[in-house]
Amino acid sequence: MVTVAHPYSVLVVEDNQDLAMGLRHLLQHDGYAVTVAGTVADAIELVRAQRFNAVILDLGLPDGDGLVVLKEAHHLDPSLPVVIVTAHISADRTVGSLKEGAFAYLTKPYEREELRHILHRAIGVKELAVKAERTEYLLNVSEERFRSLVESASDAIVVADHRGLIVSWNRSASTLFGYADEEAIGQPLTLLMPARYRHAHEQGLARIGSTGKGSEIGSVLEMHGLKKEGAEFPIELTLATWDSATGRFYSGIIRDISARKKTEDALRRSEKLLRDIADNTTAVIYVKYTDGRYLFVNHQFEQIFNLTADRIIGRTDHEIFPPEAADAFRANDVIVIEQNRTMEYEEVAPHTDGPHTYISIKFPLCDHTGRPYATCGISTDITERKRIEQIIRAHEEQFRLALTSVEMGMWNWDLQTDHIYWSTQVDRFLGLSHRGLPHTQNEWLALVYPEDRESLTRSLRQTIDQSDATVTFEHRVIKQNGGFQWCIWSGEIIRDRDGKALHMLGTVRALDPREA
Numbered sequence: 113m114v115t116v117a118h119p120y121s122v123l124v125v126e127d128n129q130d131l132a133m134g135l136r137h138l139l140q141h142d143g144y145a146v147t148v149a150g151t152v153a154d155a156i157e158l159v160r161a162q163r164f165n166a167v168i169l170d171l172g173l174p175d176g177d178g179l180v181v182l183k184e185a186h187h188l189d190p191s192l193p194v195v196i197v198t199a200h201i202s203a204d205r206t207v208g209s210l211k212e213g214a215f216a217y218l219t220k221p222y223e224r225e226e227l228r229h230i231l232h233r234a235i236g237v238k239e240l241a242v243k244a245e246r247t248e249y250l251l252n253v254s255e256e257r258f259r260s261l262v263e264s265a266s267d268a269i270v271v272a273d274h275r276g277l278i279v280s281w282n283r284s285a286s287t288l289f290g291y292a293d294e295e296a297i298g299q300p301l302t303l304l305m306p307a308r309y310r311h312a313h314e315q316g317l318a319r320i321g322s323t324g325k326g327s328e329i330g331s332v333l334e335m336h337g338l339k340k341e342g343a344e345f346p347i348e349l350t351l352a353t354w355d356s357a358t359g360r361f362y363s364g365i366i367r368d369i370s371a372r373k374k375t376e377d378a379l380r381r382s383e384k385l386l387r388d389i390a391d392n393t394t395a396v397i398y399v400k401y402t403d404g405r406y407l408f409v410n411h412q413f414e415q416i417f418n419l420t421a422d423r424i425i426g427r428t429d430h431e432i433f434p435p436e437a438a439d440a441f442r443a444n445d446v447i448v449i450e451q452n453r454t455m456e457y458e459e460v461a462p463h464t465d466g467p468h469t470y471i472s473i474k475f476p477l478c479d480h481t482g483r484p485y486a487t488c489g490i491s492t493d494i495t496e497r498k499r500i501e502q503i504i505r506a507h508e509e510q511f512r513l514a515l516t517s518v519e520m521g522m523w524n525w526d527l528q529t530d531h532i533y534w535s536t537q538v539d540r541f542l543g544l545s546h547r548g549l550p551h552t553q554n555e556w557l558a559l560v561y562p563e564d565r566e567s568l569t570r571s572l573r574q575t576i577d578q579s580d581a582t583v584t585f586e587h588r589v590i591k592q593n594g595g596f597q598w599c600i601w602s603g604e605i606i607r608d609r610d611g612k613a614l615h616m617l618g619t620v621r622a623l624d625p626r627e628a
Contacts, residue, residue, distance in 0.1 A: 152176040193234035268366040290340035561588035
């Protein structure tokens with residue numbers, strides 16, 4: 113006995129229980145009645161016993177080829193739309209399934225929204241086919257339901273006969289193109305398309321008329337539509353065709369994608385902006401999937417490690433770096449993924465001139481569920497800074513040992529920040545309370561005897577510009593009793609590998625006028 117299914121029922125043929133359950137929940141949420149089969153045998157039994165509005169079919173089933181289900185379904189109901197959802201991407205499995213009569217195909221993993229739209233279109237096309245075959249009969253209850261579905265669709269649905277003349281369309285199509293029903297029905301489809309598409313359209317109609325085949329049938333096309341007032345706009349078009357007792361008919365599901373195109377343009381601009389930023393920084397920037405495969409690297413990464421992007425993307429650290437470095441990188445990445453938070457590491461990477469030390473900020477990139485799918489790293493080379501820090505520490509230790517037995521102070525001028533640090537003895541030489549706070553060049557000059565400020569400023573500027581390593585400055589300061597004493601600043605300049613002055617540091621001693 114043949115049972116009658118829900119008016120909008122879907123058969124899901126999928127042997128993966130997790131995927132089948134996910135599809136069931138998705139479609140039931142959208143209001144469909146869902147039946148699930150996990151084998152060819154079960155699926156054939158169901159299509160013979162029930163009436164479905166659409167079938168979602170996996171080709172790789174445990175007891176046979178899913179195409180057997182497709183053939184049996186079309187034998188029982190030629191207008192039944194079958195949407196192939198499969199991991200197979202070879203032409204004989206995808207294009208081949210369309211030749212066997214599939215409505216459309218999606219490859220796993222598929223986008224849920226795309227599946228929704230294709231299923232919605234499939235059901236709409238099936239109902240349109242039923243209507244075209246029954247135009248000579250009175251509208252019945254099922255046709256009213258069909259009209260409700262089609263008229264409520266946000267996408268435009270247009271049906272044409274074998275001559276390419278519009279025989280039916282829905283309210284969304286009228287709104288989209290700007291024509292009233294009486295202005296469009298009976299007119300050629302070329303009414304809705306820019307002139308540049310019309311010749312190809314007419315050739316396609318002729319080819320289908322002579323061969324019964326069309327390369328665009330079942331495909332999703334991007335082109336442009338033409339409104340009544342003459343404005344073009346981008347559209348997404350899905351075509352289908354079927355034969356009935358009254359002839360061949362064509363249907364098109366049309367969506368205005370103007371908003372999507374604007375969004376895509378914005379995304380492209382954003383991606384270019386981010387790429388430009390990433391490629392014009394001295395930091396090394398990279399993104400790796402959770403399994404360690406590189407997804408993105410910036411230009412600095414390529415330059416430093418003398419590799420092009422095509423030799424990096426898709427590979428892991430163990431395929432690029434020596435084992436010790438790769439192990440360390442991977443271990444840090446795993447912690448970021450497991451703890452799902454930003455971490456900071458000091459890492460060592462091999463360079464052509466030897467190991468370099470980096471400060472790496474690594475953070476997870478998460479999907480819409482909050483689950484990490486990749487890690488992003490921004491690494492800054494601090495090798496030079498560490499070298500200078502070691503030099504400074506060594507000098508400071510030497511100074512500290514020397515000053516324990518001598519009445520001297522110590523100073524360190526960071527030329528990058530303009531902060532001058534000096535010991536408490538120097539505060540006493542300059543008549544300051546013991547603060548131990550950093551000073552600036554201007555604050556230092558304010559403590560100098562007025563008549564010595566210009567010469568001290570000139571000496572400072574000349575010393576920085578010259579290549580000499582040692583420095584000596586002299587100036588007077590006013591003492592509390594109204595007299596003055598000389599301060600002699602001695603030391604050396606610390607420069608980077610390019611000769612740029614980074615620090616001045618050394619000792620300060622005070623002489624009264626008699627010693628000077």
